[in-house]
Amino acid sequence: MLKMFLTFIRGGAAIAEERFADRNALVILDQQLRDAAATFERAKKALAVAIAQDQQESARLTAGNARIADLELRVSAALVARDDGLARDGAEAIASLEADRDAAASAQALFAAEIVRLRRHVGQAQARIAVLDRGRRLARASEAVRDIRRGRIDAGLPHEATLAEAEQTLKRLRERQVEAEAADLALDELDGAAAASITEKLAARGFGPRLRASAEDVLERLRARQVQPS
Known part of the structure; x- marks a missing residue:
């Protein structure tokens, strides 16, 4: 033993x-x-x-x-x-x-x-x-x-930390960055749309030059063409 x-x-x-x-x-x-x-x-x-x-x-x-x-x-x-x-x-x-x-x-x-x-x-x-x-x-x-x-x-x-964990962290970071970029772009578009809307309202009230021609402007232009000598 x-x-x-x-x-x-x-x-x-x-x-x-x-x-x-x-x-x-x-x-x-x-x-x-x-x-x-x-x-x-x-x-x-x-x-x-x-x-x-x-x-x-x-x-x-x-x-x-x-x-x-x-x-x-x-x-x-x-x-x-x-x-x-x-x-x-x-x-x-x-x-x-x-x-x-x-x-x-x-x-x-x-x-x-x-x-x-x-x-x-x-x-x-x-x-x-x-x-x-x-x-x-x-x-x-x-x-x-x-x-x-x-x-x-x-x-x-x-x-x-493992390599796979680092890859997952990078993936999540990129996803958040893409979301943030999309949100910033949407905010820029909203800001631009709001500014355009205010400008149109002011122009319609006669404050500053009009942004586009009205129906009356189109009719006057067409009548002027008819009376022009050929």
Whole structure:
């Protein structure tokens, strides 16, 4: 029974851990990517150090070869001059320099192999980080779109307005604006009609010029046409 209970506790903890990871996946991914980038920077620094050391060993090897070549010429000249003692001293110096040269060549070979390995690892890490960064940006964009659509797909928080609610609010606002515009237009027409009615009444009473011809005006115009000479 105890074993089953412990198994249950472990299973619940595993589920809780998975749910926590799912809810905070982007935060975790961001930190993991930062850690990977820091590791990548350390690898680049290690590669730079290895390259610098390889260059130092190469310079030391070149200088050693130059000294050996110079001493060989001098020892050869001493042998020609039968100065065996000085020639032996020179030969011992050459032997010592050759030992240093061989050690430098071995070190340079090791550094060269390490540089090849580090270059490969750095290149692979850089490519993987680039892929991760693109994936992270895509995941963030997808999450942002999901948040926008959450009102239609998932249940949002009680205090959060949904996209559909915003659309309904805009629709109601436009309807009220159309109604207000129609009312303003009707009021303008009523005001214009009232003003025209007052003007007509004043003109009919003889106040100011008449707005239209009367029946008498029409008859007078027709009689005037009849009496005109043809």
